[in-house]
Amino acid sequence: MRMAQLSERSGTPVPTIKYYLREGLLPRGERTGRTQARYGEHHLRRLRLVRALTDVGGLSIAAVREVLDKVDSPEPTTHQLLGRTLRDLTPTASGDVDVQAEEVDTERVRALVERRNWRVPAEARPFADLAEVIAAFRRAGHPVDDTALDDYAAAVESVARVDLDSLEEITETDEILESAVVRTVLGDTLLAVMRRLAQFDESARRSPATDDDC
Amino acid sequence: MRMAQLSERSGTPVPTIKYYLREGLLPRGERTGRTQARYGEHHLRRLRLVRALTDVGGLSIAAVREVLDKVDSPEPTTHQLLGRTLRDLTPTASGDVDVQAEEVDTERVRALVERRNWRVPAEARPFADLAEVIAAFRRAGHPVDDTALDDYAAAVESVARVDLDSLEEITETDEILESAVVRTVLGDTLLAVMRRLAQFDESARRSPATDDDC
DNA sequence: CCATAATGGATAGCTCAACTATCCAAAAGA
DNA sequence: TCTTTTGGATAGTTGAGCTATCCATTATGG
Numbered sequence A, B: 001m002r003m004a005q006l007s008e009r010s011g012t013p014v015p016t017i018k019y020y021l022r023e024g025l026l027p028r029g030e031r032t033g034r035t036q037a038r039y040g041e042h043h044l045r046r047l048r049l050v051r052a053l054t055d056v057g058g059l060s061i062a063a064v065r066e067v068l069d070k071v072d073s074p075e076p077t078t079h080q081l082l083g084r085t086l087r088d089l090t091p092t093a094s095g096d097v098d099v100q101a102e103e104v105d106t107e108r109v110r111a112l113v114e115r116r117n118w119r120v121p122a123e124a125r126p127f128a129d130l131a132e133v134i135a136a137f138r139r140a141g142h143p144v145d146d147t148a149l150d151d152y153a154a155a156v157e158s159v160a161r162v163d164l165d166s167l168e169e170i171t172e173t174d175e176i177l178e179s180a181v182v183r184t185v186l187g188d189t190l191l192a193v194m195r196r197l198a199q200f201d202e203s204a205r206r207s208p209a210t211d212d213d214c
Numbered sequence C: 001c002c003a004t005a006a007t008g009g010a011t012a013g014c015t016c017a018a019c020t021a022t023c024c025a026a027a028a029g030a
Numbered sequence D: 001t002c003t004t005t006t007g008g009a010t011a012g013t014t015g016a017g018c019t020a021t022c023c024a025t026t027a028t029g030g
Helices: A003-010 A014-023 A041-056 A061-071 A079-087 A103-116 A125-139 A146-168 A173-206 B003-010 B014-023 B041-056 B061-071 B079-087 B103-116 B125-139 B146-168 B173-206
Strands: A030-033 A036-038 B030-033 B036-038
Touching: A003 A014, A003 A041, A014 A041, A041 A061, A041 A173, A041 B125, A061 A079, A061 A173, A079 A173, A079 B173, A103 A125, A103 A146, A125 B041, A125 B173, A146 A173, A146 B146, A146 B173, A173 B079, A173 B125, A173 B146, A173 B173, B003 B014, B003 B041, B014 B041, B041 B061, B041 B173, B061 B079, B061 B173, B079 B173, B103 B125, B103 B146, B146 B173
Parallel strands: none
Antiparallel strands: A030 A036, B030 B036
């Protein structure tokens, strides 16, 4: 297909597609002439993937390029590569928060990891990220206590089991990484939205009053 | 204290504080002269709150202003106000995603809510949000099945119970709304980061190989 | 008490990300 | 043939989130 069709079928304006081509988010089409090119279903899929990661997942163009580079990497999908890819998907909008966690926060994360028997090294990216988030709670004047942390940890453990189960169902090995990225990034948004629904329900359950509030 | 001290104690540049004052994220200080004003601990707390919500929570300035307006609203903290405040904290980075969910996605959300016995009306904001996220999975070529949805729902139910428990511990009624906002917004980031750790652990648990990968 | 420095507020400017518009030569279609 | 469309290159636009400048006033040190 040509770019116009790619645009129509994906709902993305042609100039935006050209921009993605320039930025390396989308591979070039197959050249059929000096000023002509063809695009296939693969391009359409990739384009829809990019839109999902940016629009719903909230990733920046630069972040999308980074993870797609890994997804396209030719090396086999080993546990290491999977781990490295997931690790770099920091959910903080900017990603490069220069807020440094204090010693006390890092220590709490270390203790949590030990309590949960998590096999993650203290050098792992999300390890430091978690310390920073816990520090942010404290600085905002609303610290989280260890009980809540443990409860949250138990919840994400079951989430992670579902995540890994979903990946094991995938037979095409070259789709595993892409699926892991999509399910992790969009899954963050899904869990956040679902949490609002559950909060809403739990709040209604605890409130004795009539609640016909939309 | 004066603005210079407010800046130093919060780690925020003076021009940024002035910007927040203009944007209504921070109340004006108490005027002590035609070109002088005093700021108190309340301003410092509020400033740190703003930084946490933007830097770590990923909220836009406009979104922060909206939720702070509700936090500052003089009406008592009823269940309705709490629900309305939490409802409007859409986690999607932009918030105003114009991607429309299809009928099939909305129907799946309706069925999920029924299976879980959630007391949320179909007109609630997160209801439509969830349909949109599920649609995004499908369009990206990696649909979620109902089994995963149910498992995620069970996980967020326990998260929501922890959330509401934390709120019940708060005695100062005028702090409940602020705490709900902070715990919800920063909690999204915390859960996402913790999920990475749990994925990392679960992956290591399932992989027979040696994994000294950072 | 006077000179100097700092302050709060208003206004305008800057920077970056994410597009969007224009142009052009070549190719496609009528 | 001749009009339209295409892909690619280049430059321009928009909005968010700061940042810099200016000025009258106020604090402050000698």
